[in-house]
Amino acid sequence: xxxxxxxxxxxxxxxxxxxxxxxxxxxxxxxxxxxxxxxxxxxxxxxxxxxxxxxxxxxxxxxxxxxxxxx
Amino acid sequence: xxxxxxxxxxxxxxxxxxxxxxxxxxxxxxxxxxxxxxxxxxxxxxxxxxxxxxxxxxxxxxxxxxxxxxxxxxxxxxxxxxxxxxxxxxxxxxxxxxxxxxxxxxxxxxxxxxxxxxxxxxxxxxxxxxxxxxxxxxxxxxxxxxxxxxxxxxxxxxxxxxxxxxxxxxxxxxxxxxxxxxxxxxxxxxxxxxxxxxxxxxxxxxxxxxxxxxxxxxxxxxxxxxxxxxxxxxxxxxxxxxxxxxxxxxxxxxxxxxxxxxxxxxxxxxxxxxxxxxxxxxxxxxxxxxxxxxxxxxxxxxxxxxxxxxxxxxxxxxxxxxxxxxxxxxxxxxxxxxxxxxxxxxxxxxxxxxxxxxxxxxxxxxxxxxxxxxxxxxxxxxxxxxxxxxxxxxxxxxxxxxxxxxxxxxxxxxxxxxxxxxxxxxxxxxxxxxxxxxxxxxxxxxxxxxxxxxxxxxxxxxxxxxxxxxxxxxxxxxxxxxxxxxxxxxxxxxxxxxxxxxxxxxxxxxxxxxxxxxxxxxxxxxxxxxxxxxxxxxxxxxxxxxxxxxxxxxxxxxxxxxxxxxxxxxxxxxxxxxxxxxxxxxxxxxxxxxxxxxxxxxxxxxxxxxxxxxxxxxxxxxxxxxxxxxxxxxxxxxxxxxxxxxxxxxxxxxxxxxxxxxxxxxxxxxxxxxxxxxxxxxxxxxxxxxxxxxxxxxxxxxxxxxxxxxxxxxxxxxxxxxxxxx
Numbered sequence: 001x002x003x004x005x006x007x008x009x010x011x012x013x014x015x016x017x018x019x020x021x022x023x024x025x026x027x028x029x030x031x032x033x034x035x036x037x038x039x040x041x042x043x044x045x046x047x048x049x050x051x052x053x054x055x056x057x058x059x060x061x062x063x064x065x066x067x068x069x070x071x
Numbered sequence: 072x073x074x075x076x077x078x079x080x081x082x083x084x085x086x087x088x089x090x091x092x093x094x095x096x097x098x099x100x101x102x103x104x105x106x107x108x109x110x111x112x113x114x115x116x117x118x119x120x121x122x123x124x125x126x127x128x129x130x131x132x133x134x135x136x137x138x139x140x141x142x143x144x145x146x147x148x149x150x151x152x153x154x155x156x157x158x159x160x161x162x163x164x165x166x167x168x169x170x171x172x173x174x175x176x177x178x179x180x181x182x183x184x185x186x187x188x189x190x191x192x193x194x195x196x197x198x199x200x201x202x203x204x205x206x207x208x209x210x211x212x213x214x215x216x217x218x219x220x221x222x223x224x225x226x227x228x229x230x231x232x233x234x235x236x237x238x239x240x241x242x243x244x245x246x247x248x249x250x251x252x253x254x255x256x257x258x259x260x261x262x263x264x265x266x267x268x269x270x271x272x273x274x275x276x277x278x279x280x281x282x283x284x285x286x287x288x289x290x291x292x293x294x295x296x297x298x299x300x301x302x303x304x305x306x307x308x309x310x311x312x313x314x315x316x317x318x319x320x321x322x323x324x325x326x327x328x329x330x331x332x333x334x335x336x337x338x339x340x341x342x343x344x345x346x347x348x349x350x351x352x353x354x355x356x357x358x359x360x361x362x363x364x365x366x367x368x369x370x371x372x373x374x375x376x377x378x379x380x381x382x383x384x385x386x387x388x389x390x391x392x393x394x395x396x397x398x399x400x401x402x403x404x405x406x407x408x409x410x411x412x413x414x415x416x417x418x419x420x421x422x423x424x425x426x427x428x429x430x431x432x433x434x435x436x437x438x439x440x441x442x443x444x445x446x447x448x449x450x451x452x453x454x455x456x457x458x459x460x461x462x463x464x465x466x467x468x469x470x471x472x473x474x475x476x477x478x479x480x481x482x483x484x485x486x487x488x489x490x491x492x493x494x495x496x497x498x499x500x501x502x503x504x505x506x507x508x509x510x511x512x513x514x515x516x517x518x519x520x521x522x523x524x525x526x527x528x529x530x531x532x533x534x535x536x537x538x539x540x541x542x543x544x545x546x547x548x549x550x551x552x553x554x555x556x557x558x559x560x561x562x563x564x565x566x567x568x569x570x571x572x573x574x575x576x577x578x579x580x581x582x583x584x585x586x587x588x589x590x591x592x593x594x595x596x597x598x599x600x601x602x603x604x605x606x607x608x609x610x611x612x613x614x615x616x617x618x619x620x621x622x623x624x625x626x627x628x629x630x631x632x633x634x635x636x637x638x639x640x641x642x643x644x645x646x647x648x649x650x651x652x653x654x655x656x657x658x659x660x661x662x663x664x665x666x667x668x669x670x671x672x673x674x675x676x677x678x679x680x681x682x683x684x685x686x687x688x689x690x691x692x693x694x695x696x697x698x699x700x701x702x703x704x705x706x707x708x709x710x711x712x713x714x715x716x717x718x719x720x721x722x723x724x725x726x727x728x729x730x731x732x733x734x735x736x737x738x739x740x741x742x743x744x745x746x747x748x749x750x751x752x753x754x755x756x757x758x759x760x761x762x763x764x765x766x767x768x769x770x771x772x773x774x775x776x777x778x779x780x781x782x783x784x785x786x787x788x789x790x791x792x793x794x795x796x797x
Contacts (some may be wrong), residue, residue, distance in 0.1 A: 010624075013626055015622055043616065051269060
C-alpha cells in the first residue's frame with residue numbers, strides 16, 4: 001500500500017466529512033503532497049510518512065507534539 | 072518466481088540422483104500412501120528451513136535432531152568406507168518485473184562410514200545459494216547471510232509460508248474454526264493492518280498526553296486550587312474506573328466471542344447430536360418394551376405347557392371315549408329297563424297263577440303233611456279215590472305242595488346296580504366333553520396370542536435395528552460418538568447460557584461506562600469553570616486535533632480491516648463456487664462472521680445468511696482451502712510470485728471436488744505442485760486430470776517404490792522410481 005493509498009483511507013473517514021473539513025467529492029482531489037491548513041491532515045501525513053520510514057512510535061509521537069506545540 | 076526443478080540425492084527414500092522438473096500450471100506427483108510423496112514435500116521444506124517432518128512425532132525436526140536418518144538407507148548400505156552425502160537442490164526462476172534470474176538453493180548433509188560399518192555423523196547441514204542472472208554469463212555464490220535471507224524471503228515470505236506450502240493435515244490448523252483469531256492472524260500477516268494498529272497506538276498515546284497537558288494548564292489557571300485538586304483527584308479516579316471497566320469490557324467481549332463461537336461451531340453438530348440423542352432415548356424405550364414383550368412371551372410359553380393340564384388340553388382327541396361311554400351307559404340303562412319289565416311280567420304271571428289256585432283251595436289246605444301222605448299212599452284222602460303215581464290225580468295233588476306261593480315283589484336291588492356311578496361318570500364326561508370341544512379353540516387362541524407376541528418382538532427388534540442403523544449412519548456422517556453427542560448437547564446449552572450471561576454483563580458494563588464517562592465530562596466542565604484567564608489556543612487546538620486523530624485512527628483501522636474481510640469473503644466465495652461447480656450437493660456461501668471481540672470466523676450460510684447445518688468434512692475442508700486461496704490471492708500479486716506446494720490436500724474429497732480443486736488452483740496460481748494419491752488407482756480421474764481443458768496442467772509424475780512394501784524386509788535396497796506421465 002502506498003502512502004497516497006493509506007492517506008486516502010483516512011480521508012474517507014465520515015468524521016472528517018462531518019466536521020466539514022471537506023466534502024466527499026473533494027476527497028479524490030486531495031493529494032498526499034498537497035499542504036493542508038487542516039492540522040489533522042498534516043498530522044496524518046506526518047504519521048504515514050514516519051510509519052513508511054519504519055520510525056519508532058516514540059519518535060513519531062515526539063514529532064507530532066513538536067508540530068502541534070506553540071511555535 | 073517459479074520452480075524449474077528439484078534434484079534429490081540420497082535423501083530419505085530417494086536413493087541416488089532423482090530429478091523432478093516443473094513447469095507453469097499444476098504439476099502433480101501421483102503415488103499411493105508410503106510411495107514417497109511426503110518425502111518429496113520434505114525435500115522442499117528441508118532446503119528452505121533445514122527441517123523434516125517426523126511422522127512419529129507429528130512435528131518438524133531440525134537436521135541436527137534427525138542426523139543420518141535423512142540419508143537414504145540404500146545409500147548407507149551400498150556405500151563403501153568414506154563420506155556419504157545427501158543433498159537437495161531446488162532451482163528457482165525469477166521472471167517477475169523483467170528479471171531473468173536463477174536461484175539454486177542447495178542443502179547438504181554428510182556422514183562418514185568407517186570400516187566397522189559405523190557412521191560418524193555431521194552435526195548439521197550446509198546451505199548455499201547460487202545466483203545467476205541470465206543476462207550475465209557468470210553465476211555467483213551468495214555469501215552474505217542477509218542477502219541469503221532476502222532471497223529466501225523473496226522465494227517464500229515467511230508470513231506466507233503457511234498458506235503456500237502446507238500438508239493436508241495442516242489445513243485444520245491454518246484455518247482453525249476453533250480459534251477466534253484465525254482470520255485476524257491471516258489479515259495481520261497479509262495486509263499492512265499492522266501499520267494501522269501502530270497508528271492507533273500512537274494516536275491514543277499522543278491524545279492522552281495532550282489531554283494531560285491541557286489539564287495541567289487548567290489546574291495552573293484555577294482560581295480555587297483546593298477545589299481543582301479535589302476535582303482532579305475525582306477525575307483521576309473516574310478515569311481509572313473507566314480504564315478498569317474498559318478492560319472488563321474487553322474481557323467480556325472475548326468471553327462472549329468464545330461462547331458465541333463455540334455455540335456456533337456446535338450448532339453445526341447440535342442438530343445431529345439432538346437427533347442421535349432422541350434416537351438413543353427412543354432406542355432405550357423400545358428396548359424396555361422389547362424386554363416386556365420377551366418376558367410376556369416367556370410367561371406365555373411356560374403357561375402353554377401348564378395349560379396341558381389346567382385347560383385339559385391333554386384330553387384333546389378323546390371325545391370318542393365319552394361317546395363310547397355314553398353308548399355303553401345308554402345300553403346299560405336300556406338293559407336294566409328291559410330286565411325290570413321282564414321281572415314285572417314274571418311277577419304278574421306268578422301272581423296270576425297264585426290267584427287262580429287260591430280260588431279252588433286256600434293255600435296249605437290240606438296241610439302239606441297230609442298232601443305228602445296222599446302222594447305217598449297214592450290215594451286222595453279228600454275224595455277217597457285212588458291216585459296212582461304220575462296219574463293226573465296224583466299230579467294235581469302234587470301241585471298242592473308245589474303250588475307257588477304269592478311271592479314278595481322281586482327287587483332289582485338284589486342285582487348290582489351301577490346306575491348312580493355310571494350317571495356320575497356320564498355327567499362328568501358330559502362336562503369334560505364340552506371342554507374338549509373347546510380345546511382346539513383355546514389352543515388356537517393361545518397360539519395366536521403367542522404368535523402375536525413373537526410378531527411384536529420381531530417388529531420391535533426390526534424397529535430397534537432400524538434405529539440402531541440410523542444412529543450408526545448419523546454417527547458416521549457427523550463424526551460423533553454417542554457420548555460426545557450427549558456432551559455436545561450439554562456444552563451447547565452451557566455455551567448458550569454463557570452467551571446470554573456475557574451479553575447481559577456487556578450491557579451492564581456498557582451502561583456503567585456511559586455513566587462514568589458522563590461523570591467525567593461533568594468533572595471536566597467543573598474544572599474548566601474554575602479557570603481564571605484563558606487556556607492558550609494552541610493547547611486547546613492540540614488537544615482537539617489529537618482527540619480527532621485518535622477517533623479517526625480507530626475508525627479508519629476498523630473500516631480498513633472490515634474491507635479486507637469483505638474482500639477476503641468475496642474471493643473465498645469465488646474460489647469456493649469454482650471448486651464446487653458441477654456438484655449439486657453443495658449449497659451455501661462462505662460468510663466471514665464478525666465476533667463480539669472483533670475477530671472473524673468463516674462459516675457456510677444459506678441464501679438468507681442463516682448458518683447452514685450438516686456440512687461434511689469435505690465441505691469444511693473446501694471452505695478452508697477457498698479461504699487460504701483468498702488470503703494468498705488478496706496479497707497483491709502473490710499468486711504469480713509464489714509456488715503453491717501442497718501434500719495430500721484432497722485426501723477427504725470425492726472425484727468432483729478433487730477435479731474442482733485442480734481446476735481452480737491451476738487457474739489461481741501461476742505454478743503449483745500437488746502431491747496426491749487420488750489419481751494413483753483411479754485411472755479415469757488420472758485421464759481427466761491429463762486431458763481436461765479447464766486444468767492448466769504442468770508436468771505429471773508417478774512415483775513408486777523400487778520394491779513393494781510387502782516384498783521387502785528392510786530398506787537397504789529401497790529407491791524411488793519416478794515416471795513422467797505427460
